[in-house]
Amino acid sequence: MTNRLGYGGLLVLLFAFAFLYVPIGLLVAYSFNASKLVTVWGGFSTKWYASLLQNEALLSAAWVSLRVAVASAFIASVLGTLAALALARYGRFRGRTAFAAMIYAPMVMPEVVIGLALLLMFVTLDVERGLWTVIIAHATLGMCFVAVVVHARLARFDRSLEEAAMDLGAGPVQTFALVTLPLIAPAIVAGFLLAFTISLDDFVLASFVSGPGSTTLPMRIYAQVRLGVTPEINALSTLLLGFVGVVVLLGLAFGRLLRRRG
Amino acid sequence: MSGRRLTWPQRLALAAPYLWLAVFFAAPFAIIVRLSFSQSVLAQPPYAPQFDFGAGLADVLERVREFTVDNYALFFSDALYVQSYVSSLRIALLSTALALAIAYPMALAMSRAPARLKPALILLAIAPFWTSFLIRVYAWIAILKDEGFLNAALKGLGVIDAPLQIFATEAAVVIGIAYSYLPFMVLPIFNALDRQDRSLVEAALDLGASRASAFWTVTFPLSLPGVFAGALLVFIPAVGEFVIPDLLGGSDTLTIGRTLWNEFFANRDWPVAAAAAILLLAVLVAPLIFFERAQMRAEGRR
Numbered sequence: 141m142t143n144r145l146g147y148g149g150l151l152v153l154l155f156a157f158a159f160l161y162v163p164i165g166l167l168v169a170y171s172f173n174a175s176k177l178v179t180v181w182g183g184f185s186t187k188w189y190a191s192l193l194q195n196e197a198l199l200s201a202a203w204v205s206l207r208v209a210v211a212s213a214f215i216a217s218v219l220g221t222l223a224a225l226a227l228a229r230y231g232r233f234r235g236r237t238a239f240a241a242m243i244y245a246p247m248v249m250p251e252v253v254i255g256l257a258l259l260l261m262f263v264t265l266d267v268e269r270g271l272w273t274v275i276i277a278h279a280t281l282g283m284c285f286v287a288v289v290v291h292a293r294l295a296r297f298d299r300s301l302e303e304a305a306m307d308l309g310a311g312p313v314q315t316f317a318l319v320t321l322p323l324i325a326p327a328i329v330a331g332f333l334l335a336f337t338i339s340l341d342d343f344v345l346a347s348f349v350s351g352p353g354s355t356t357l358p359m360r361i362y363a364q365v366r367l368g369v370t371p372e373i374n375a376l377s378t379l380l381l382g383f384v385g386v387v388v389l390l391g392l393a394f395g396r397l398l399r400r401r402g
Numbered sequence: 403m404s405g406r407r408l409t410w411p412q413r414l415a416l417a418a419p420y421l422w423l424a425v426f427f428a429a430p431f432a433i434i435v436r437l438s439f440s441q442s443v444l445a446q447p448p449y450a451p452q453f454d455f456g457a458g459l460a461d462v463l464e465r466v467r468e469f470t471v472d473n474y475a476l477f478f479s480d481a482l483y484v485q486s487y488v489s490s491l492r493i494a495l496l497s498t499a500l501a502l503a504i505a506y507p508m509a510l511a512m513s514r515a516p517a518r519l520k521p522a523l524i525l526l527a528i529a530p531f532w533t534s535f536l537i538r539v540y541a542w543i544a545i546l547k548d549e550g551f552l553n554a555a556l557k558g559l560g561v562i563d564a565p566l567q568i569f570a571t572e573a574a575v576v577i578g579i580a581y582s583y584l585p586f587m588v589l590p591i592f593n594a595l596d597r598q599d600r601s602l603v604e605a606a607l608d609l610g611a612s613r614a615s616a617f618w619t620v621t622f623p624l625s626l627p628g629v630f631a632g633a634l635l636v637f638i639p640a641v642g643e644f645v646i647p648d649l650l651g652g653s654d655t656l657t658i659g660r661t662l663w664n665e666f667f668a669n670r671d672w673p674v675a676a677a678a679a680i681l682l683l684a685v686l687v688a689p690l691i692f693f694e695r696a697q698m699r700a701e702g703r704r
Contacts, residue, residue: 149511153523156508160530160584163541166551170544223419230416233408239416242423248690250642252659253679256666257430260676264433280426283419312411341534344644348666358536365536365649369544377537388532 168381171374188375198360198376205357208271208346209339212278216335219279220286221328225320227287228294246284254281255348262349269351277345282335289334293327294320326395333391337384438473438676473677486656491685493572493647493657494640497579498587501636502629504580505587509628512588513595524592531585539578539649546574546650570652578646579636586635594628595621634689642682658682 145153171189175182192198223243230236246254258277262269301323305315343358350356357380364373408416477483512523530538545551546569553565568574598621606616644659651657658678666675683690 145511145514145516149514152507152511153515156504156511157526159504159581160527163538163545163581164530164533166544167537167541219419219422222415223423226412226416226419230408230412233416235420239420239423242420242427245690246427248638248686250639250644250659250679250682250686252642252644252662253434253682254427254430256662256675256679257434258426260433260437260672261426261430276426280422283422287419312409337532341536343536358534361536361540362645365540365543369540369547373540377534377540380537381533384532384534 164381167374168378171371171378173371173374176371188371189379192372192375192379195372198357201355201357201360204271204354205340208274208278208354208356209336212275212282212339213332213336215275215279216282216286217328217332220283220331220335221290221324223283223287224290224294224324227291243284243287246281247288251342251344255345258345259348269349269354271354273349273351274346274354274356277349278335278339278342281342281345282338285334285338286328286331289331290324290327293324297323322398325398329391329395329398333388336387340380340384434676434679437673438680439470440673473673474681476674477677477681482656483661486658486661487681487685489572489655490641490657490659490682493575493579493655494637494643496572497576497583497640498633498637500576500580501584501587502633505584505591505632506629509588509591509595512592513598520596524589527588527592528585535582536645538582539646542574542578542581542650543569546577569650570655572651572655574650575647575655575657578650579640579643582646583636583639587632590631590635591625591628594625598624634692638686638689641685658685 170181172184172186173181174185174187223239226233227236227240227243255277258273258280259269262273267273302315302319305319306312310318341358342356343362346356346359347362350359361373361376364370477487508527512520512527515523543550547553548565548567548569550569552568553562556562556566568577602620602624603616606620607613611619642659643657644663647655647657647660648663651660658681662675662678662682665671665678
């Protein structure tokens with residue numbers, strides 16, 4: 141097949157990717173701006189990164205966010221994998237339709253609605269809001285994404301491998317641990333990463349369900365952004381972009397390693 | 403319809419995610435519905451203790467039982483609320499259209515690119531999705547502001563004399579939403595276009611169709627399922643969006659999401675916020691059902 145892209149197509153791609161990446165590029169470039177004005181270049185400087193390290197409030201919020209993201213992604217991975225197994229392997233069990241609806245609905249429901257609903261739930265149960273309520277909120281959203289990613293993987297792989305293990309005398313638990321789990325491990329890793337980044341990025345859910353002392357990084361960033369654009373936020377954004385980029389790349393590499401061994 | 407019987411280990415494995423979703427997704431949802439019909443007085447004071455939930459669930463339910471539709475009536479009688487409803491839909495439609503206008507040519511060019519470049523192009527199209535949403539929206543503030551990059555560039559080129567006022571308007575919100583959700587639009591369209599049998603277009607050309615008419619009579623109609631899926635994936639989150647209208651829009655850019663937020667956080671009127679949530683879902687019911695059906699169908703097809 142010949143290349144039919146042509147100059148017009150090339151131009152379109154150039155424009156489209158410029159649209160996607162120029163805003164992020166400008167943000168990163170101006171984090172090294174010496175001038176306090178965000179849009180006027182005043183020479184190269186890393187002073188904003190230095191002042192970032194002195195910002196106690198931001199650092200503690202980052203620490204909160206990191207703990208919430210790890211914990212909620214872990215819970216989401218376990219629950220989401222179990223949910224995917226049920227959807228893919230249990231046939232038409234009773235309540236499946238309702239179960240599937242509960243898996244898909246949170247992904248398309250507006251975050252403001254989920255956040256408000258969860259908060260009302262916590263208030264009804266008289267649960268004190270804090271780190272754990274944020275973790276629960278993020279785990280709930282994250283598990284749905286994990287379920288979809290793992291389900292897609294389960295649907296694709298050859299079921300006869302599991303049946304062969306069973307025929308050879310492995311019990312259901314053994315079959316799962318020795319055959320199914322290694323096969324879906326890359327998908328679980330991908331799901332974990334997705335849940336992790338969703339949690340790290342979430343502002344709306346956290347705003348509803350967090351309590352005193354559990355202010356997350358996006359909540360801090362939001363509060364500062366509303367006051368205006370500052371080079372410090374640019375620096376923070378750049379670090380965050382780099383951090384997520386490294387985590388995702390490491391995760392993908394790890395997933396590939398698992399796949400090769402599996 | 404009798405369901406399949408599950409073994410005990412299966413039941414145990416299913417119970418964890420099932421119960422979790424029932425407690426943290428389905429039940430809260432039922433509470434919202436109830437609260438949306440309850441008296442505002444119940445929630446006048448700011449926080450939880452005054453809410454009297456501490457006094458016990460029975461007491462709350464007792465009060466909630468005093469049903470009222472006042473919260474809903476408010477939305478249809480107060481011009482401000484009606485406006486937020488209408489402008490939410492308008493913003494969502496416009497941003498879906500803008501995303502489509504950018505994504506379609508992009509997806510078309512991607513599908514025509516050499517096969518060895520396609521994985522890289524797909525990765526490039528998705529990668530921004532992995533970066534922080536908040537940061538991507540923030541980036542646009544610096545671009546669209548009166549003294550921002552866009553105005554500076556246009557002034558430098560001599561296109562304009564006075565800065566364009568885009569920031570803090572509905573236009574900025576539309577641009578922000580289209581930008582943030584672009585990957586959702588590009589991928590389904592690309593998949594639909596990439597899967598097409600090229601020989602169909604060649605047949606049309608052989609039969610004397612011009613390139614343009616071959617596109618409009620063959621390529622485009624065949625890509626419609628992808629367009630439809632992409633449009634839903636942008637439209638649904640756009641209607642309920644809060645962050646983008648709040649950061650890029652002006653104080654007069656009202657949306658349902660913002661109304662809900664303000665009623666809850668600023669006015670402390672929880673029942674009205676709950677009613678806003680229900681009305682927001684009402685707008686989304688049709689597209690949501692459609693989306694669920696499509697999901698189920700895709701699941702059944704395998």
